[in-house]
Amino acid sequence: MIDARTEIVLLGTKGGPRVGGARKNPATLLKINGVPYVIDCGYGVSDQLLKAGVPLQTLRYIFLTHMHSDHNLEYGPLIYNAWASGLKQRVDAYGPSTLERQTGAFFESMRFDIDIRIGDEGRPDLRRLLATHEFDADGLVMENADVRVSAARVRHPPIKDAFAFRFDCADRSVVISGDTNYSPELIELAQGADVLLHEVLHLGGLETLLKRTNNAATLREHIVASHTTTEDVGRVAAAARVKKLVLHHFVPGDDPSISDQMWTEDVRKHYRGEIVVGRDLMVL
Ligand SMILES: [Zn+2]
Numbered sequence: 001m002i003d004a005r006t007e008i009v010l011l012g013t014k015g016g017p018r019v020g021g022a023r024k025n026p027a028t029l030l031k032i033n034g035v036p037y038v039i040d041c042g043y044g045v046s047d048q049l050l051k052a053g054v055p056l057q058t059l060r061y062i063f064l065t066h067m068h069s070d071h072n073l074e075y076g077p078l079i080y081n082a083w084a085s086g087l088k089q090r091v092d093a094y095g096p097s098t099l100e101r102q103t104g105a106f107f108e109s110m111r112f113d114i115d116i117r118i119g120d121e122g123r124p125d126l127r128r129l130l131a132t133h134e135f136d137a138d139g140l141v142m143e144n145a146d147v148r149v150s151a152a153r154v155r156h157p158p159i160k161d162a163f164a165f166r167f168d169c170a171d172r173s174v175v176i177s178g179d180t181n182y183s184p185e186l187i188e189l190a191q192g193a194d195v196l197l198h199e200v201l202h203l204g205g206l207e208t209l210l211k212r213t214n215n216a217a218t219l220r221e222h223i224v225a226s227h228t229t230t231e232d233v234g235r236v237a238a239a240a241r242v243k244k245l246v247l248h249h250f251v252p253g254d255d256p257s258i259s260d261q262m263w264t265e266d267v268r269k270h271y272r273g274e275i276v277v278g279r280d281l282m283v284l
């Protein structure tokens with residue numbers, strides 16, 4: 001039986017490229033009429049999809065918000081893993097500039113293996129199953145009978161091509177912030193959405209994180225300029241009048257001393273709706 005409801009599954013909720021800890025790197029799954037749409041491919045996304053009960057060979061759509069490695073490191077390997085699991089149908093991947101180059105470079109790096117398995121194991125040519133679609137502007141990214149996906153450029157310096165996505169489905173509208181500082185463009189995209197998944201930065205936790213690094217000053221500057229503080233997340237959710245706010249892409253994402261209450265207290269100063277502190281494999 002096809003599940004007509006749009007289901008959100010948080011696959012990985014830790015911001016940043018470091019691996020380890022209780023949360024996996026960023027990735028989100030939308031299941032729309034039973035079809036999986038994967039948004040961002042942080043390291044570990046294939047495993048997390050399996051844990052969420054999604055057979056990899058059913059992979060159909062991939063969307064990348066931007067080209068930081070915590071969002072694309074397992075993009076190529078996910079497609080490969082789907083193929084190794086028996087992928088037969090086309091996969092469409094949507095992302096900003098360099099998506100095609102990264103795709104080609106990944107296939108080239110695996111050429112020996114892919115060529116061998118086509119002949120030796122009778123598999124279809126993986127390179128022909130994947131269609132890439134680069135976009136570089138706000139507006140409609142793709143549309144089919146089940147969903148309309150639009151994008152808005154957000155503020156994630158020094159990366160220019162960083163986008164948020166809005167998925168308008170028959171039963172729900174879901175917005176994913178991507179990585180961004182406070183962004184009026186995101187507020188506009190998210191107007192009235194049923195669910196806003198927003199990245200979040202905890203300033204107190206950041207200071208603890210920086211004590212562990214040796215390039216603290218530069219890193220602090222980058223993180224504060226390119227991510228959204230708890231208080232600003234509240235401002236965005238309130239201004240966009242979303243019905244539900246889900247926090248994910250936590251920075252820092254591996255500090256257990258930051259409680260759920262600490263993540264939400266400054267958000268609540270501005271936003272009075274429902275707030276969910278996301279966890280890996282949470283279904284919404
Ligand atoms: Zn990120």
Ligand SMILES: [Zn+2]
Pocket residue numbers: 066068156179
């Ligand atoms: Zn980023």
